[in-house]
Amino acid sequence: MEKGNATSDFILLGIFKHTRPHLFLFMVVLTMAIASLTGNALMLLLIHLDPGLHRPMYFLLSQLSLMDMMLVSTIVPKMAADYLTCNRSISPTGCGLQIFVSLTLGGGESFLLAAMSYDCYVAVCHPLRYPVLLSWRLCFQMTLGSWLLGAADGLMQAAATLSFSFCSAHEIDHFFCEAPTLVRLACADTSLFENVMYICCVLMLLIPFSLIVTSYSLILSAVLQMRSQEAHKKAFATCSSHLAVVGLFYGAAIFIYMRPKSYRSANHDKVVSAFYTIFTPVLNPLIYSLRNNEVKEALKKCLGKCANFRCPQT
Template identity: 80%
Template sequence: MENWNITADFILLGLFNHTGAHQFLFVLVLIVAFTSLVGNALMLLLILLDSRLHRPMYFLLSQLSLMDLMLIFTVAPKMAVDYLTGRKFISPTGCGFQIFFFLTFGGGECFLLAAMSYDRYVAVCHPLRYPVLMSWKLCLSMILGSWFLGAADGLMQAAATLNFSFCSAREIDHFFCETPTLVRLSCADTSVFEYVMYICCVLMLLIPISLILVSYSLILAAILQMCSNEARKKAFATCSSHISVVGLFFGAAIFTYIRPKSYRSANHDKFVSAFYTIFTPVLNPLIYSLRNSEVKGALRKCMDLCTALSLD
């Protein structure tokens, strides 16, 4: 096949066709994406404005909302514009930026969820030592580490992917630029890169999952030793929201990146990618707001303030 130069554009085939059913699904996805934007922005605003939420736990939660917010901005606007205008081209530079930002926010979220599990471990198992074991300095270090590791993975994969030569078939069967899909278009031998990328994905997922499993094993052991049923319920309530988010996020990520190549299909990849880039971010603020009395209290306080201002 004939090679083409780095200035040629890619074509994103998108998530939906222009049929009645797909138009309905497109509108549904846009509503979910907008709801996710509003929910995560509201979570950030509540944590910023309410002094009762100025604690490491909620600072970590604010970063989760920020990553989800930016993840949607990386994918949804381009998908919507391509569908509405019919112009599905994306430049190699734009594709590189999508890969970088997608992996920065997605990879960073893996390590951030591990940091949040450590926070829950300290809160349940060592509540009296919480200010020492979960200091603001450590909290900030874990957040910066999450952002750095995600950005390093994104930069490495974006630079390596766009360094390959591509063939005349430049159609990407996806709704955004994702490394595994883009590598399939390369004319060069990508076997070494695919092996390294697979190892990186395994490490990016298994290291945080291992830390999370260790944290929750210790938490479960501590809960089983509690004498008070009320204390057990409170401990379970403290951790249940985080466990739900971890299950949704890592389940979709493992299905996408650790499956053998022989079990992959374009439709499955697109569906799962839509789940964890658009649908999962809308669930995170709902899970944390509905199961957290302090967040619900901050929301009521904000609504009361808005009502009072509107009446004045």
């Protein structure tokens, strides 16, 4: 098989075709992406403006919203432009940037969810010691660590992936540059890199997941010892939103990065990638806003202020 120029553009084959059903699906995806950006931006605005949300729990949630906004902004505009203009090329630099950003945000979100599970553990098991066990300093350190660990993984995998020589077709059967898909185009033995990448992804997922499981095991143990039904409801309300987000994130991530090669399918990968890059970011703010009374109260106050600003009393 011929080797292509390492500096030539790649071609993204995309997920949609120019048919009426696919045009409808494209409009649905675009609407979901806009809703995701709007919902996460609103969540960031509420957390910034409402003093009642100036707590470590909501700071971590604001970082989750920021990561979701960045992920959608990195993937969807290019996908939409490719579909509307039929110009599906992407430069190696642009491809590397997509790999770096998507892996940075994916890895960062994995560790951020672990930090949020610790927040749930402290809130349920040690509420009186919450300011000590989860100080602002520790909150900032966990957040910075999440970003740095994700960035290290993204930089390593993006650089290693683009170091290969690729076959002359340069066609990526995906709607954005994803490391596992791009590696399949390499005209070299990539087995060592794929094994290292697999181990790296497993560690990036399993280490935070182990922390999450440990936190919720301790939470469950504490809840079972509570005699008050009201305490049970409060503990469930504190952690249920986070558990839902964890389930969505890890379900998609495990499907994409931890399956054996023999079970991989390009169409399945594209559908699941669309789920975690577009649909999960729009679900996260909905889950937290619908199941969190403090966020709902902050939203009501914000809407009330907007209504008073538009309609001043005479």
